[in-house]
Amino acid sequence: MSIITIERKVLEKNDQVAEQNREIFRNKKIFVINMLSSPGSGKTSIIEKTIEMLTGKVKIAVIEGDVQTDLDAQRISKLNIPVIQIVTNGACHLEANLVRDAFDKIQNTGSDLLIIENVGNLVCPAAYDLGENEKVVILSVTEGDDKPLKYPAMFRKSDYLIINKIDLIPYTNCRLDTLKSNALKINPKLHIFETSCTTSEGIEEWCCWLINKVSSH
């Protein structure tokens, strides 16, 4: 009987490419965020609002990840921002090599901030490092205040949480204090933003944080 002890991480290849991405981003002096959430939480709307507010202040590029269509890239390109759409054709998450290949096409746009919008999924993308500086998880109030407890990995691996659609709270049974305490139970270090892309509430605070991060990067 021949047994070979190897002790290798199953996702080591992704982790290696993610580290290479991190090095590329560092050399390009670009700050990178990976936006994670379930479908329909408002990731693309937050990105649009962010672009509107930061135009002239920060040069932004966007990588969009979706299972099908380039609808999101079409929305972003209307704002005259370099954008690449990754269509995963069924895969439930982005992987580091997909981001590397996409970034290759926009690396010479002189951007200071790269926003990666991951595939809408509150489970799998948590396991895949893309080489980003920060993971930002988005949860909209219409999804319910119990979701951090039910899908903890994403909240544990992110340092930042955006609670979106806060203008809809009166029409839901979501309690903002319960949502926040549930999220902090999973990750006491979470920094929380509260936003609405309809009223623009909280977008300025989020953008101020981004500007600080980009300029101190």
Added chain:
Amino acid sequence: MHELSVANEIINIASQYLPDNSGRVKIIKLKIGTLSNILVDSLIYCYEAAVKNTLLHDSTLVIERAPIIINCKNCLEEILLDVIDNVCPNCGSIDIEVTGGDEMQIVEIELYDKPEE
């Protein structure tokens, strides 16, 4: 949900340990953490589908579940858990850090004794 991607990575890595064309992998032993979001039954199902028509076609996965490990910042205990309740079971503090339980590791590979005739 991404068990098929994980199964393919396991095949990629294990294939590197085939000694030569006649060597065959019998068992791939994995350690999968409770917090890894991997459904073991689904991983085995995906592996069996993905491994067909590869050199690993008659190999089997043996999966050991790795426990959740928390470090409590209050009572300074390191505790192993099967289920996490986000509080320290020792002192009740919520000031805990999860330090283990999301691993996905290939621990060892066992080869068949003799090449197939």
